[in-house]
Each structure stands twice: as structure tokens, then as C-alpha cells.
Amino acid sequence: MRTRYYERDAFPPAVAELRRAYRVFVPVRRGDFHAFAEWDDSVRPDFDYRKTRVPPKGLVFPQSERLLVFSTDERDPEHDILREAPKDFPPQAVVGIRPYDAMAFRVLEVNFDTPEVRDPWWLRRREATTLIGLARADEDATMFRTENYAGPFDERGLDVIVYDLGRGYLAKALGEKGEAALAAMGGDEPAADALREVEERIARAATPELPAGRLRAQPAAPELPTGRLRAQPVVPLFEAEFWDEVAAPCLNCGVCTFLCPTCWCFDIQDEVRKQEGDRIRNWDSCMFPLYTLHASGHNPRGKKTQRVRNRFMHKLKYYLDKYDRGVMCVGCGRCVEACPVNIDIREVAARMNGFGEQVERHDR
Amino acid sequence: MIARDRNPYLPYPVRIEEIITETGDHSLKTFKLVFLDPADEARFAFLPGQFAEISVAGKGEIPIGIASSPTEKGYLLFTVQKMGVVTSHLHSMRPGDRLGLRGPLGNWYPWERMEGRNVVIIGGGCAFSTLRSSIVYMTDPSRRPKFKRLTAVYGARCLSLLLYSDRLDEWKGEKSGIDMHVTVDAMQESEPRTPRWQCHVGFVPAVVKEKIKDPTDAIVILCGPPAMLKFTLPVLKEAGFADGQIYLSLENRMKCGIGMCGRCNVGGKLVCKDGPVFSLAELGELPRET
Ligand SMILES: Cc1cc2nc3c(=O)[nH]c(=O)nc-3n(C[C@H](O)[C@H](O)[C@H](O)COP(=O)(O)OP(=O)(O)OC[C@H]3O[C@@H](n4cnc5c(N)ncnc54)[C@H](O)[C@@H]3O)c2cc1C
Ligand code: SF4
Ligand code: SF4
């Protein structure tokens, strides 16, 4: 297992070394927000960022992607025959990704890589991606922990974990992809006990106190209350009375789904310019009525309550039941932060989680 | 099912061989499709009840039930009602035009359970397509001995809206191997097609009540508009059919057809992948959101 130490100023140049072998994506400041951008000479990485507004999920699952191409020109012998859009999948490194955003890819993979069918584009891009994570205790007040996010030092989704020690960075490879990336970054051997010291501190406390600066002690983000959800029967939960109250203020703007690193819904549309056609996949949202509207005019989720309920039931119940790998949420808090009417998944989870209890009390 | 190593979004190229206008109002047409590469036919092995995504390049894709039977070789049939963007364009196309076909998708009627049993088929309106596939499949001489009694009730608003008139003549015949009951809501005065066989006048549930009385060792497969389902299911239950004996096919809005885009769910089940065929018992355990 390769480990490397970088003085604070030496880290960006080491990351820049990766550009020889990878397309490198880094956090950059964009107005009031941060976003991941490809590191070319026009951008300056900002590794002190907290959270990007839009998650890096698009680096594997683009917001808009051309899947197939075709010609509608009848003089073309291949007209109206759809072909895979030519594309390649060069190695890419996402440097500075936070552990929750990395775990989100694990949450998503069960949808795109199934025992029966596999999404070729998602898989090839995921395979070509190396995640170099930034570990620093700076969770904000909108964040929380779930089975799929154990805190700012969660290594599970990463290929390399980079501890921000204030004066410098300590990087540890977590598998083959990580070894290769760290080798390409160069850097020095850390002091003999450096890694052990950091890991002991992490093991000692839920949110450890690490050396001065960035890794300061901080109250641990709370757990999302989901412990009783698995045992809840699905139909009564679906029919619970609180859904109208939860959904009442919702504007169906879709922001909560577009900013969510673990949402995967998409739409497919054809576009033709002159006689060249593309079949394109775009992110979609279960918050929009059109998502489920039948050609007959019938809509199984025509009402706002039905759509809001579907979003939370999918994340916190259907996903949990179907895959047995926790809820479909990594606690990033983006939906909490961005919802214009303050609908809060933590409150909804608490109501869903507590629902059976009320029913049991009734029954007695 | 699509092979796991195949790109599940890439359609097989097909050609429209023939277009049959099924109904007097021209709202339903059957498209006979042939694979451009004959080798694709074997890759498209399916069972009745499954569907496919039909691609019209530049317009989009639509899920349509397979109306032909696996015993009908060399072509596939799809019966399409003119509704919106893609179906309207399809209705304006001509023999020789090219389409794409993705599939076969979804599950099928419970063929393993149906073998050795009595089978009841109930259909209404344009949703009769996968039931056509099923009847042709079961009455094929090679397969007929596998089933006991076959009974079908099929209804439309009027005679001119009945699908597959050529096949109806055959199924109504003595040696068809199926007891076929056809009904229309009302008999039009100026009916263009007067059938040679006896036709009921009345709604599907009423005919079911009269003709389908014995639930013993039987499986029911049904497909039809919501109103037909709403009034037929209580009749079947009254006759003693259990929820586990009744199978129906759902139609939710779809895009990917392979369980990835998310939109067709009923509770935790995806209609495109876990369905479209569900037993009433299975549906009873799902949230009611169809
Ligand atoms: C499993 C299954 C089997 C079906 N079998 C048949 C059949 O045999 N014959 C038939 O005429 N119709 C069938 N339908 C319904 C048919 O798919 C819709 O009528 C058709 O998609 C409408 O497309 P459109 O572009 O004309 O309508 P628009 O309203 O313009 O729809 C735009 C797009 O939305 C989607 N969409 C809209 N309505 C539906 C719908 N009800 N179901 C699924 N997707 C929809 C499609 O992707 C469509 O291209 C079936 C649907 C399903 C789910
Ligand atoms: S549901 Fe909200 S908190 Fe959970 S992963 Fe999505 S955006 Fe983040
Ligand atoms: S962000 Fe808030 S208002 Fe907008 S769709 Fe989501 S829950 Fe509704």
C-alpha cells in the first residue's frame, strides 16, 4: 500500500503530474459556488472547498449524453439504422472528491450494472475513473450519516484517500487504481508513523481531532433515522396520512433531484439537424408530472403528493428493500440546502421511520 | 431477454413488410416487421406477453406488445393505436420503411403454470395484441396438447373495431381448439362487416359472467382498458377465482424498457422489467399507484 506526503504547496503540482496520463477534474470556484472542472490552463483548483453545488456524478453519468446516431437521408444506404455514437473513454481522475460523492457511485452502480442488463456507457466511464478523495472534518449543518456515508474519513468509495493535515497532505492508495495514480503523482515517503497517527486519531473518535488547521474537531453529523424502515410494511407506509403535509409546500422545481448525487432517472429523446440524427439521454426528475404521463392522458402520479411520496419512498424504502445495501442517500445535504421551501429529508425520514410505532400504539 | 453483453439501447434494424389497417376508424394498424439481418431473429427469441421498443429514427421509441406468436416464423407483428408523436408518425409510414426494434423486453404470461391447466383469456379493445400472440401460440398444433380447455372472451365497441378479423374466423371454427366468445358493446345499423359466426352483444364482464364459471385448475390472463378490468375482476372473484390465478398486463409510461430510467415503477417494482405481467396477488402487495 503506497502512501505519500505532500507539503501544502507541493500538492497542486503533484496533481498536475496526473495530467500526463489522465484527464484531471478538480474543484474550482464558480461565482458563489464550487464545481468540478477539467484542469486545463484556464482553471485554478481550489482544494479548500467544502462542497460543490452540482455533484460530480455527471463525470460518469453526463447530464446530457449522445447515445446513438443515425442518418435520415434516404440516399444513405444505412439510413434510419441506429448505431452507437463513436466515443472513447480516456482515463480520468477526480481529485478532491469528498467521500459522500464517491460513495454515491456505489449507490448508483446497482442500477446500471445489473445481473440481466448493463449500461455500457455508464460502466465504461466508471471503469475509466479514478477517485482521489479529500478527507477533512468539515461537515456542515445540512449533512448527516447513512449506511452509505460513515463520515468525512469514509474510504469505501475511494481509490486514494488524501488527509488534509493543514500543513500538508497525506495520501494513501486503496487498491490498484489508487496505486497507479499515486505512482503518477510522485511525492515523498511520509514520516514513519504519520499514517498510523492519523488513523489512530480517526479510530478514537467519530470525528477525530487531527493536527492543527483543516482537520479540527467538529461535532459529528447526526445519523439519518432509518433503523425501523426495513421492517415497515410498504403499503401502509405508502398510504400514511402525512404525505399530504410533507408535500404541501413543494413547488415541483426538481432541484432536489438534479442536485442529488444518488438520483439516476433519465429521459431519452431524438434530435435531428438537417438529416443527421442523435438519440440523447438527459437527466430527468420524478418530480415532474410529464415523467409518468401516458399518451392516453392518464397519469399514475399526476398529483404533487404522489410525486413527492415517490421520491422519498424510492430513496428510503424501495431501494433499501430491493438491494439490501442501505438507503439511496449519502447525506450530502444538497437537497436540504437547495430546496426553496425547506423540505428536509431528515424530517421526512423521521416521520417514515416512526410511522410503524404510531400504528403499533393504535393497535394496542 | 436481451443478452447481457449486448448494448441494450441499440435496436435491431427492421423493415416494414406490410401494414394492415385493422379497424374501420383507421385508429389501429398492424405492422408486419422483418429483420434486415435474418440472424437477428434468433437473437429476438420471445414468449407471448413480452413487448419491444419500436424506434422511429428521429421521433423516438415506444413500448408495444408483441402481437405475433413465436410459432409464426420470419416476421413479427405489432398492433399500434394512433395516439401521440411516435404512433402518429408510424401510422403515416409505408411498407419498405425502416424501423428499429429493441427487445424482447419484460416478462411473459405464466407459461409454466398454464401448461397442463385450463386457460381463460379475456381481452378488450386494442389491448388484445399479446393475447392474440398467446392464442396463436396455444392453438398451434405442436403446442395445443400441452393445455386443457382454452376459453376466450374478446370484446370491442363495435364490429368494425374488432382486431384480427382473419384470425377470428379461424378461432370461431369447429377445429380451432379454443372456445372463442366475441362480443361488441352495440351492433351498428350500417355494419360493414357482418361476421359468419355468432357474436354476443354486451360488455365483456357480462359475457365473462355467463361463460366463465369454473375456476378449477384454471389460469386467467387478461388485458384491457381500465373500465373493463374494473368490472371484470369482481365477476371473476365471484366465480371463485383466487388472486393468484389471475394475471394481467400493465401499461405504464416507459423510456428505457430495461429497468434503468426509473419512470415505470409501481412501488418498488418496475413494470418494464419485473412486469408487464403481474398476478393480482402480486399487485395486492404493491402500493396502489397505477
Ligand atoms: C408494455 C406496454 C405494451 C404496450 N402495448 C401496446 C400495443 O400493443 N399497442 C398500442 O397501441 N399501444 C401499446 N402500448 C402503449 C403505447 O406505448 C403508447 O400508446 C405510446 O407510447 C404512445 O406514444 P406516442 O409517442 O404516440 O405518444 P406521446 O404522448 O407523444 O408520447 C411521447 C412518449 O412518451 C412515452 N409514452 C407515452 N404514453 C405511453 C404509454 N401509455 N405507455 C408507455 N409509454 C408511453 C413514449 O416513450 C412516447 O414516445 C403499450 C405500452 C406498454 C407500456
Ligand atoms: S437525498 Fe439529499 S442528502 Fe441524500 S444524497 Fe440526495 S441530495 Fe444528498
Ligand atoms: S427542491 Fe423542494 S420544492 Fe423543489 S421539487 Fe424538491 S422538494 Fe419540491
Ligand code: FES
Ligand atoms: S421504462 Fe425505464 S425503468 Fe422502466
